[in-house]
Amino acid sequence: MATVLHRVHVFRHSNAWIFGTMLLSACLSLTASFVLSIDAVRLAADPGADLSCNINSVVSCGAVGSSWQAHLLGFPNAFLGLVAEPVVITIAAASLGRVRFPRWFMFAAQVIYTLGLIFAYWLLSQSMYVIGALCPWCLLVTVSTTLVWSTLTHVNVRDGNLFLPRRVQKALARAIDADLDAIAVTIWILIMILVVVLKYGWTLFG
Amino acid sequence: MTTEARIKSRELRNARAAAERRRKKRTRLVAAGGGLIIVGLLVAIVISLINAAGNDSSPAAQGGKAPAIATAGGALALGSTAAPVRLEVYLDYMCPYCGRFEQANSRELDKMVADGTVRLELYPLSFLDQASSGAKYSTRAANAVATVADRAPDKVLAFNAALFANQPEEGSRGLSDDEIATLARHAGVSADVVDAFTDRSFEPWITTSTQAVFNTGISGTPTVKINGKVFEGDLSTAGALTAAVTAAKGQ
Numbered sequence: 001m002a003t004v005l006h007r008v009h010v011f012r013h014s015n016a017w018i019f020g021t022m023l024l025s026a027c028l029s030l031t032a033s034f035v036l037s038i039d040a041v042r043l044a045a046d047p048g049a050d051l052s053c054n055i056n057s058v059v060s061c062g063a064v065g066s067s068w069q070a071h072l073l074g075f076p077n078a079f080l081g082l083v084a085e086p087v088v089i090t091i092a093a094a095s096l097g098r099v100r101f102p103r104w105f106m107f108a109a110q111v112i113y114t115l116g117l118i119f120a121y122w123l124l125s126q127s128m129y130v131i132g133a134l135c136p137w138c139l140l141v142t143v144s145t146t147l148v149w150s151t152l153t154h155v156n157v158r159d160g161n162l163f164l165p166r167r168v169q170k171a172l173a174r175a176i177d178a179d180l181d182a183i184a185v186t187i188w189i190l191i192m193i194l195v196v197v198l199k200y201g202w203t204l205f206g
Numbered sequence: 207m208t209t210e211a212r213i214k215s216r217e218l219r220n221a222r223a224a225a226e227r228r229r230k231k232r233t234r235l236v237a238a239g240g241g242l243i244i245v246g247l248l249v250a251i252v253i254s255l256i257n258a259a260g261n262d263s264s265p266a267a268q269g270g271k272a273p274a275i276a277t278a279g280g281a282l283a284l285g286s287t288a289a290p291v292r293l294e295v296y297l298d299y300m301c302p303y304c305g306r307f308e309q310a311n312s313r314e315l316d317k318m319v320a321d322g323t324v325r326l327e328l329y330p331l332s333f334l335d336q337a338s339s340g341a342k343y344s345t346r347a348a349n350a351v352a353t354v355a356d357r358a359p360d361k362v363l364a365f366n367a368a369l370f371a372n373q374p375e376e377g378s379r380g381l382s383d384d385e386i387a388t389l390a391r392h393a394g395v396s397a398d399v400v401d402a403f404t405d406r407s408f409e410p411w412i413t414t415s416t417q418a419v420f421n422t423g424i425s426g427t428p429t430v431k432i433n434g435k436v437f438e439g440d441l442s443t444a445g446a447l448t449a450a451v452t453a454a455k456g457q
Binding site for chain 1 (some may be wrong): 231237240244254255328
């Protein structure tokens with residue numbers, strides 16, 4: 001039992017697991033961004049592309065896609081995913097092939113992706129509490145963005161890429177070594193599931 | 207090395223080991239706490255899922271009082287029973303495309319109901335309650351229309367048109383009860399009928415008929431049926447529906 005746990009622990013901190021998870025999540029996120037972009041383009045060409053309110057989707061009438069929050073920068077947000085996720089995929093694939101990126105590069109990736117993560121959560125909260133509709137693809141983007149961010153942070157803390165003060169770096173490295181980050185991410189995602197179920201539970205069974 | 211120095215280095219080592227042990231203990235405590243939170247969250251998710259599944263079945267069982275002109279299928283029937291064409295319209299007062307349908311076709315429809323061509327069956331549904339930030343606009347609007355249908359059926363079409371002309375944006379809290387009442391008064395509904403809106407007498411009926419409608423396979427709004435057959439033509443431009451009704455009348 002102890003050896004199995006130890007092996008799992010070692011595997012979890014290996015490049016194969018970290019970058020494999022990052023690659024998979026980034027691919028999911030790219031797929032979702034792609035679907036959302038196509039929808040956005042269709043919606044822009046014809047604001048009534050699907051001229052009905054469907055009972056089976058929680059996004060009933062395309063409310064999310066046509067809101068101002070969906071075009072914060074003047075173009076559909078999903079385009080950002082189309083631009084950013086291939087970069088993450090490249091980093092993950094190259095790292096799986098044993099490429100080592102310079103410290104400043106990984107640091108920059110961390111900063112930019114953190115901004116992306118904040119943006120994803122802002123959008124999710126807008127769609128849930130302001131627009132009042134939930135879009136399954138947007139939810140997939142949020143979950144996979146969270147996973148990419150956590151794997152990126154994991155590897156950057158492990159390799160000391162973040163230019164942190166020594167004490168902070170040491171504390172973080174110890175926490176990751178104790179697998180506290182895995183627990184934190186699990187809690188984080190479970191909270192998201194709980195919020196969605198609490199707010200939309202009855203429609204999931206509609 | 208002097209004895210003193212040796213003692214000192216041993217003390218230092220012991221202190222370090224103790225600090226390390228304390229740190230390990232703290233880490234284990236945090237991990238255990240995290241595990242507890244995970245279990246708690248899982249339990250909470252399962253409980254809310256069970257609650258959600260349970261809530262869904264309760265309103266259907268209630269039934270409730272139906273408006274005087276209601277059909278067994280959950281519609282408000284307007285116009286002559288002898289009319290050659292039966293037109294069913296499934297709508298939700300929050301649905302923007304129903305608003306467009308109404309805008310394009312209401313004048314023609316009013317005329318065809320008035321001249322006895324069409325027997326109009328309106329199905330006011332409430333599934334877009336989920337899109338009014340918890341204010342249940344669809345149910346409140348549908349209940350108001352059902353109340354008018356029950357006590358002043360000749361005012362239903364005017365009130366229906368007024369609700370769509372002042373349709374709130376999807377996802378907003380919708381019109382307030384007072385705003386709905388004002389629209390009804392302007393549409394010619396008498397004050398005692400308007401006052402009955404807040405009794406919410408027909409809300410259970412709305413819930414039941416919404417469920418019944420979806421059980422028949424209707425999957426969205428607006429859906430329009432001519433003599434029982436779904437109309438596939440253009441719903442948001444005037445003329446197409448009129449032409450289809452005229453064709454159905456000739457058959």
